[in-house]
């Protein structure tokens with residue numbers, strides 16, 4: 128177990144310099160062009176809120192939430208170089224800490240109004256441990272907004288292309304085999320976890336969350352003009368956002 132955790136953390140350490148560079152240069156079309164807007168709409172008005180960001184990376188979304196008036200934003204990440212980079216741009220209402228979001232025992236019950244998880248649950252061997260912990264540290268009627276890889280894409284398969292490279296359709300395969308998947312991202316071999324849609328939904332309900340909404344972000348004409356590389360987003364879902372509340 129510890130060995131697996133160390134391996135996953137090591138992969139993120141290897142990815143971190145390229146990830147931080149891309150983020151700082153604003154070259155993150157999937158997040159800037161596709162996910163940010165629906166994530167912010169799902170978060171709603173954050174003014175005055177106490178917010179936790181699980182798997183905050185180099186702090187991009189924490190900074191956005193702080194700029195939108197959150198009174199306190201705590202970002203947690205397992206990867207030390209990400210937290211070091213986040214601290215470099217830390218606002219007075221931000222705090223960052225190296226931590227595994229599957230164990231939040233250092234945080235008090237009902238401490239937060241809003242928790243966000245922006246492309247993090249797909250990286251966790253035990254998303255239920257994170258979900259249970261988030262439920263515990265949220266106040267009653269607090270909200271949990273989770274952006275994740277869409278289960279139809281995390282299953283694996285990629286694009287079926289013609290000989291001249293035209294994208295014909297996406298292949299969906301091994302959907303019911305929930306388990307590790309191996310990818311190559313930014314030149315680094317990388318592991319994440321595929322689970323079916325019902326695994327996530329049943330998990331959230333089992334822990335006690337109410338599902339307020341499910342969003343499958345697609346690309347608007349305006350965004351497409353800015354980010355033409357996101358054209359695939361008109362054809363297939365890449366991501367999913369679960370908007371949850373604690374009754």
Ligand SMILES: C[S@@+](CC[C@H](N)C(=O)[O-])C[C@H]1O[C@@H](n2cnc3c(N)ncnc32)[C@H](O)[C@@H]1O
Pocket residue numbers: 135139158181182183184185186187188203204205206209226227228229244245246247250251
């Ligand atoms: C896909 S990145 C997303 C980063 C950030 N949320 C963003 O959108 O820029 C996933 C992040 O989750 C972190 N992570 C992976 N496993 C984690 C764990 N068990 N606990 C905390 N953070 C973790 C990684 O280090 C990485 O920074």
